[in-house]
Amino acid sequence: MGNPCAVIGVGQTAYKTKRLDVSMAGLLREAAQRALEDAGLDWADIDAVVIGKAPDLFEGMMMPEAYLADALGARGKPMMRVHTAGSVGGSTAIVAAGLIQSGVHDRVLTVAWEKQSESNATWALTVDSPHSTSLVVGAGGYFAPHIRAYMRRSGAPDHIGTLVAVKDRQNALKNPYAHLKIPGISREMVESTPMLWEPIRYLETCPSSDGACAMVLASESAARSAPNPPAWVQGTSMRSEPIFFAGRDNVLPQGGRDAAADVYRQAGITDPRRELDCAEVYVPFSWYEPMWLENLGFCGEGEGWKLTEAGATALDGDIPWNPSGGVLSSNPIGASGMIRFAEAALQVRGMAGEHQVDGARRALGHAYGGGAQFFALWIVGSDKP
Amino acid sequence: MPSSPNHVLEFPGGYTRSVGPVIGRFLSELRDGRLVGVRTAGGRVLVPPTEYDPDTGAAVTDEWVEVGPAGTVQSWSWVPNPRPDHPLDRPFAWALIKPDGADTALLHALDMGEFEAGAEPPRFLKTGLRVRPKWRAERGGGIGDIECFRPEVTMINAPTRLEYTLDPGRALSRFLESISQGRILGHRCPVCDSVIVPMKGMCSRDGVPTTEEVEVADTGTVTTFAVNNIPDPRAPEVPFVSAYILLDGADLTMLALVAGIPADQVRIGMRVKAAWRPREEWGPTMNNIRWFEPLDEPDVPFERIKDYV
Numbered sequence: 001m002g003n004p005c006a007v008i009g010v011g012q013t014a015y016k017t018k019r020l021d022v023s024m025a026g027l028l029r030e031a032a033q034r035a036l037e038d039a040g041l042d043w044a045d046i047d048a049v050v051i052g053k054a055p056d057l058f059e060g061m062m063m064p065e066a067y068l069a070d071a072l073g074a075r076g077k078p079m080m081r082v083h084t085a086g087s088v089g090g091s092t093a094i095v096a097a098g099l100i101q102s103g104v105h106d107r108v109l110t111v112a113w114e115k116q117s118e119s120n121a122t123w124a125l126t127v128d129s130p131h132s133t134s135l136v137v138g139a140g141g142y143f144a145p146h147i148r149a150y151m152r153r154s155g156a157p158d159h160i161g162t163l164v165a166v167k168d169r170q171n172a173l174k175n176p177y178a179h180l181k182i183p184g185i186s187r188e189m190v191e192s193t194p195m196l197w198e199p200i201r202y203l204e205t206c207p208s209s210d211g212a213c214a215m216v217l218a219s220e221s222a223a224r225s226a227p228n229p230p231a232w233v234q235g236t237s238m239r240s241e242p243i244f245f246a247g248r249d250n251v252l253p254q255g256g257r258d259a260a261a262d263v264y265r266q267a268g269i270t271d272p273r274r275e276l277d278c279a280e281v282y283v284p285f286s287w288y289e290p291m292w293l294e295n296l297g298f299c300g301e302g303e304g305w306k307l308t309e310a311g312a313t314a315l316d317g318d319i320p321w322n323p324s325g326g327v328l329s330s331n332p333i334g335a336s337g338m339i340r341f342a343e344a345a346l347q348v349r350g351m352a353g354e355h356q357v358d359g360a361r362r363a364l365g366h367a368y369g370g371g372a373q374f375f376a377l378w379i380v381g382s383d384k385p
Numbered sequence: 386m387p388s389s390p391n392h393v394l395e396f397p398g399g400y401t402r403s404v405g406p407v408i409g410r411f412l413s414e415l416r417d418g419r420l421v422g423v424r425t426a427g428g429r430v431l432v433p434p435t436e437y438d439p440d441t442g443a444a445v446t447d448e449w450v451e452v453g454p455a456g457t458v459q460s461w462s463w464v465p466n467p468r469p470d471h472p473l474d475r476p477f478a479w480a481l482i483k484p485d486g487a488d489t490a491l492l493h494a495l496d497m498g499e500f501e502a503g504a505e506p507p508r509f510l511k512t513g514l515r516v517r518p519k520w521r522a523e524r525g526g527g528i529g530d531i532e533c534f535r536p537e538v539t540m541i542n543a544p545t546r547l548e549y550t551l552d553p554g555r556a557l558s559r560f561l562e563s564i565s566q567g568r569i570l571g572h573r574c575p576v577c578d579s580v581i582v583p584m585k586g587m588c589s590r591d592g593v594p595t596t597e598e599v600e601v602a603d604t605g606t607v608t609t610f611a612v613n614n615i616p617d618p619r620a621p622e623v624p625f626v627s628a629y630i631l632l633d634g635a636d637l638t639m640l641a642l643v644a645g646i647p648a649d650q651v652r653i654g655m656r657v658k659a660a661w662r663p664r665e666e667w668g669p670t671m672n673n674i675r676w677f678e679p680l681d682e683p684d685v686p687f688e689r690i691k692d693y694v
Contacts, residue, residue: 020539095501126617131561137617137627137640144611145629145640149694152609152653152687192528198612198624245589246579246636250694341442 002101002185004384006223006230007345009039009216015179015330018117019210024061025071028111033184033213034323035109039216040227043073045103046216052082052092053334057124059115084240086282086369088112089213089337093365094143095235096217097378101233106222113212121162121208121333136239137197138287140205142371144197145219147287151199154327156290156305158199164234164286165190165204165328167314172313174354179209179330192246203285204328211332213339231345231380234362235266242369252377256295256368258374264297267362267379273298273312276379277360278320278347280340282367289313293321296366296377323347323355341378348382405465412447416526420486420518432487433528453484455537455655458514461495472533476500482516482534493518494533509536537683550617556586559598561669562643567661571635574596578634583671601634603659605677606685608638608693612648624648630677631693638693652683 002219011034017026020238028051032309034043049072056062065081072079089112096110120336122138150156156227169185172178180191182203193202214229223230239250239255239262243306248267260272269275273337281296283289290304299307313321320329327336344365360382368374398582404412407423411434414421422432423445429438429632430450437444455612461480467473472494481490495516497507516534524530553561556572560583563570572584588595610628613620619642620627626648629638637676643651645660667673 059542129551130670131551131557137611137613138615140613140628141613141617143616144613145609146694148611148653149609153691153694194614195612196614200611200613203488244637246577246581247590247692248576252590 004216004220004223005097005100005105005233005385006220006226006318007215007233007342007349007380008218008223008226008228008230009035009037009041009214010342011035011038012213012342013211013213014177014210014341015209015332016371017179017208017210019115020117022174024059024064024113024115024118025068027090028068028113028181029071029210030114031127031214032111035214038223039107039218040226041107041216046077046107046109047079047151048099048108048154049074050080050082050096050099050108050110052084052088052110053337054088054114054371055083055085055124057127058121058333059119060099072109078105082328084369084374084376086284086333087337087367087374087376088369089335090282090338090367090378091238091337091343091363092372093217093338093341094190094238094376094378096215097233100217100219103219106219108217109214110217111212111214112338114333114334114336115210115366116208116332117210135184136205138256140197143285143288144200146250146372147285147291148199150287150291151252152368153296154302154305157309159187159191159211160290160305160308161201161204162187162190163308164283164289164313165170165201168283168286168322168326168328171315171323171355172329175324175329176353177211177330178325180207180212182190182327191223197272197287200285200289202241205357206209206284206327207329209330209332211335213329213332213335213342214337215345216343227360228351229349231348231382232333232384234379234381234385235263236378237262237372238376240370243373250372251291252295252301253372253375255373256292256375259377260296263364263377263379266326267381267385269379272296272364273307275303276362276364278318278323278344279364280324280326280339280343280347280365281321281364282327283322284336286328289321291365296364316356320357323352324358330354335367337376341384343366344378345380348380350382357369360376389554391458405436407445409433410528415528415530416524416656418520418524418530419451420432420453420484422450422452422484422489424450429488430486430648431489432484433491447607449648450486452486455515456482456484456487456490456534458484458495458510458516459490460512461508465503465505472529476502478506478510478531480516480534482498488640488682490553493528493531496533496535499545540607556595557583560584564671564673565667565669567667567673569601569603569632571599571601573599580634581637582632582635582639599634600633603632603661603674605630605632605635606690607643607653607655607657608690610643610651611655612651626651628657628677629694631690637694641674642676643678644676652684654687654690656680656682657687
């Protein structure tokens with residue numbers, strides 16, 4: 001894994017439907033400035049910048065690494081852009097961590113964002129080509145059949161998705177940055193909303209958000225002079241697989257299983273449910289909580305929904321998932337993965353505020369993207385590996 | 386109101402008005418493209434200026450202050466159907482606008498952009514809106530030297546258009562050629578023996594080229610599906626069912642529409658058959674198949690298709 005790497009700064013913007021008050025550069029700078037303040041650093045202290053966002057068509061922005069170099073204080077410094085669809089926020093953080101672990105840099109700023117109000121993700125996901133042979137129906141339309149297949153395979157009762165939709169929104173009420181805040185959120189409220197892509201209801205989907213998330217990653221020597229407690233990176237892993245191939249498990253993709261096994265091996269974890277204190281996992285549609293519980297090895301196959309039903313993933317459960325409210329509560333697509341990674345870091349730094357999991361020492365950050373084909377995971381802890 | 390008057394009373398040439406030093410200064414500055422106000426003894430800046438402080442009746446000072454030109458909407462009234470003598474011929478607002486640096490507001494027309502006659506006021510028209518004057522090129526020293534006010538620029542548009550010449554490639558060309566004759570072709574992978582439809586000339590799992598063509602049936606089994614209540618360009622009517630269908634003889638499902646059955650009766654394991662468009666409409670496109678319709682056959686047990694979901 002190379003040299004130790006620590007998260008010494010985290011910065012987030014509030015996630016909102018529209019941030020009309022700022023330009024794209026202004027949005028990123030808001031998050032980056034907050035991460036620098038947390039790290040006790042200024043722009044000049046940064047060695048390199050790594051950014052990530054969703055595919056170009058989402059905002060029609062090509063080569064943001066060129067356009068944003070000045071805005072992120074990267075003039076004369078290494079700057080790169082990472083691109084792995086919805087998992088990009090996670091992959092971006094992993095690439096940035098690699099620059100520390102390799103010993104190349106001491107302080108790397110990493111930023112991910114999306115200004116969904118300036119774009120139309122469903123359009124971007126639905127562009128047709130003259131030779132296209134398949135119907136395309138946006139993200140919800142894509143994932144709904146796989147959720148139905150999970151329900152059939154696992155025998156999960158219909159209300160499990162509703163429980164996740166309520167639990168994550170209850171957590172969001174404790175997170176000052178969360179987009180969707182629905183006081184009094186209840187099963188009845190979720191169940192009264194229309195089916196958009198059956199079996200997915202309106203309140204079982206993520207919102208469209210504007211927002212950015214930034215982190216400052218540091219080497220061991222740089223972390224020593226940080227004003228706030230560091231979160232140490234104990235393992236990172238990425239996997240990908242093609243979207244269509246014969247024999248593909250669309251419900252519990254092999255890429256997700258492999259990435260999880262890899263990151264647990266690095267962190268010396270054999271029982272993630274017991275050895276991790278909390279997890280921030282990319283759940284854009286409520287049913288992906290039980291699905292990823294299985295894919296990430298928190299339980300056996302077909303058992304994920306039972307953990308959700310028993311309240312194991314609630315803030316007061318034995319393995320809280322998405323104490324921040326998760327993607328179901330805030331979804332600036334390109335940033336959503338980095339928010340998971342950053343929230344995991346905040347938990348083990350003891351800086352998560354009202355949604356802090358008491359005594360959290362080890363946390364998982366997870367992101368996935370494309371047709372559930374790109375996976376990025378990291379484990380951070382309060383102890384240096 | 387009658388559509389045309391039957392009597393007109395008009396003073397020839399219009400009445401004259403001497404404007405005096407205060408209003409005269411204001412109008413002269415307007416003609417030069419500047420917005421100014423006059424300060425009262427109490428320190429307030431009046432725009433438009435008067436010779437007296439309306440609060441106290443005392444004369445104003447001779448101190449002039451350049452204000453604006455940007456300002457803030459204090460209140461407004463929407464005009465959905467402008468009359469012929471209104472300053473704009475499309476819906477607009479009369480607005481009380483307080484120029485930056487002034488303590489009073491002036492009344493002027495506010496152009497909010499293109500709207501059909503009778504339109505409701507736009508949602509972004511509200512008290513607090515930031516606006517700026519649109520000056521006439523030719524000015525004569527009147528309030529009409531400002532044609533109207535307009536909202537400040539908060540958004541720009543970035544039109545984007547990319548042109549491509551796309552080539553389907555050899556394998557997909559063969560597939561499209563066969564579909565234009567009503568046949569569905571796949572490739573058999575020499576390593577895993579799977580039949581891949583539509584073929585891509587490679588097996589994504591094994592990473593090897595594929596060349597052996599296999600024709601598959603236009604009948605198959607629904608492995609899983611969604612009931613969509615959000616319209617799609619290809620399926621404007623909702624609800625519509627998008628389903629993964631395992632064609633008989635294929636080892637890879639394809640996403641397609643299912644119709645000819647109420648959405649709430651579609652099932653995992655349901656047997657279906659392609660509903661082809663009339664032959665004369667066929668081309669090299671999957672659109673030759675309008676959708677899949679139920680076959681009168683027993684459902685396939687989940688056990689037999691579970692490895693394809």
